[in-house]
Amino acid sequence: MPLRVLIVDDSNFFRQRLKEMIDQHPDLSVVGTATNGREAVEQARSLRPDLVTMDFEMPEMDGITAVRHIMADRPVPILMFSSLTYEGARITLDALAAGAMDFMPKDFGEVSRNAQGLRDKLHERLLTLGRQARASASASREATRLQPARPVKKPTEKPVAREPQTPARPRGSYKLLVIGASTGGPVALTDVLVNLPATFPLPIVLVQHMPENFTRAFAERLNRQCQIQVREAQEGDTLQPGVALLAPGGKQMMLDARGGLRIVEDERMTYKPSLDITFGSAAKHYGNKVLGVVLTGMGADGREGGRMLKNAGSSIWSQDEASCVIYGMPMAVAKAGLSDKVLSLKDIGPRLVREVC
Structure with missing residues (x-):
């Protein structure tokens, strides 16, 4: 139909x-x-x-x-x-x-x-x-259909062990947080970042699929809503703890060896900015010190850059299907076996605070 x-x-x-x-x-x-x-x-x-x-x-x-x-x-x-x-x-x-x-x-x-x-x-x-x-x-209707009409007392059972996830790394092992999103991302990024305290110890890089002119307005909005500082990235910016730099729309954002940012024109990529590009440069210059987070979005941007991060020894978290507007980017990462943790959106911000701060 x-x-x-x-x-x-x-x-x-x-x-x-x-x-x-x-x-x-x-x-x-x-x-x-x-x-x-x-x-x-x-x-x-x-x-x-x-x-x-x-x-x-x-x-x-x-x-x-x-x-x-x-x-x-x-x-x-x-x-x-x-x-x-x-x-x-x-x-x-x-x-x-x-x-x-x-x-x-x-x-x-x-x-x-x-x-x-x-x-x-x-x-x-x-x-x-x-x-x-x-x-x-359809999934919601099926879940409702399968629910019993009245509570049924079940025999005592041993709790079923959940699929183990990679344990938390020691505090201080991360030097950079990179978060990427597309469709549904503005709301999802807000939900994550408002949980972070002003004293958050890591520099943060944000990649949201957006056209030119939109990212400045989005960065200003996030800066008003969050305790951390948020601003649109510019050529030559340096990474600082507790500061989130948002990739400008229509361009690519890469990191350099000195902890600075390069903003470049690139007509080859479908996505501008592209999470693959930023993940890849983070893997090159930060090795196993990166925590990458892939949120809701259409397509598979982040999968190949995520592979580079994993090969370098870094960690990746992805948003779960139930809390995504579009389960595309995080699904691509999870299906490729790259996700160390698959988390509901509401859990990502608090988990960052527990494991990083």
Whole structure:
């Protein structure tokens, strides 16, 4: 059955072009459109779509308010469309915090050309979000179905031993923390970093898949919310304990032998920034002194760089499937046998404090 999509935008042109592009995929079907946030809330309630695409600036009710109402009423994956400006980034981050799952740039020129690249990217985002949501809902229904109608007293049994995980390394054995994420990452990174005290003893490097202009707004937001310092990385920055440096969007971030950062242009890589690139340079210059953490995200970025870290003797933690928005990047690392620990999102920050501080 095709995934059913509700399109929300006050531009008739944009609604029509999105509908044409979405309906070109056999596994996607537009079931309705709305011209403002209030209509979006009503349509989401009556049509019960599998996915919603959402604009921000609309009459009667803006997109963020609509996201909050929809997620409170009947949660559904929401893909925001945002301008590639600093202000657009700020608004998009607010929408993600309100419950939207992902975002794409709103480029009227690209939509007008009906560019194949945009169409393919839109299809990929919607299909990934929708299929993950369906799989999670199916698993939840199955778990409910298998629960007994009333508590059943079980005979006394010996506790089942859990699969052992790599024990904690001694304090002081790590010299650098590197965390990477993609879809769902802004919220996940926030959940992890707000747990860290201002006295956190390690330098922190952050890699979040984001376009240019978005990372500065994201770093400023994190800096306001966290006890540690967070800022967008710049060429020549040096690593400092208790300071998190966020890779700038559209570029690659690498470490050097003197504890500094290099910010470089790179047109070869799909992801800019790429966790593989940063993991690889950390392995080269820090050897077995790195703790890498892979959070929610689409794709497999981090797997090959993670392999380099593991070969150098460093450690990797990955987020578990149940707490991910998209179980892609951490799944790739775990399936490759690279994860020393697989943890729920809520446990990662506290575990960092226990094992590192």
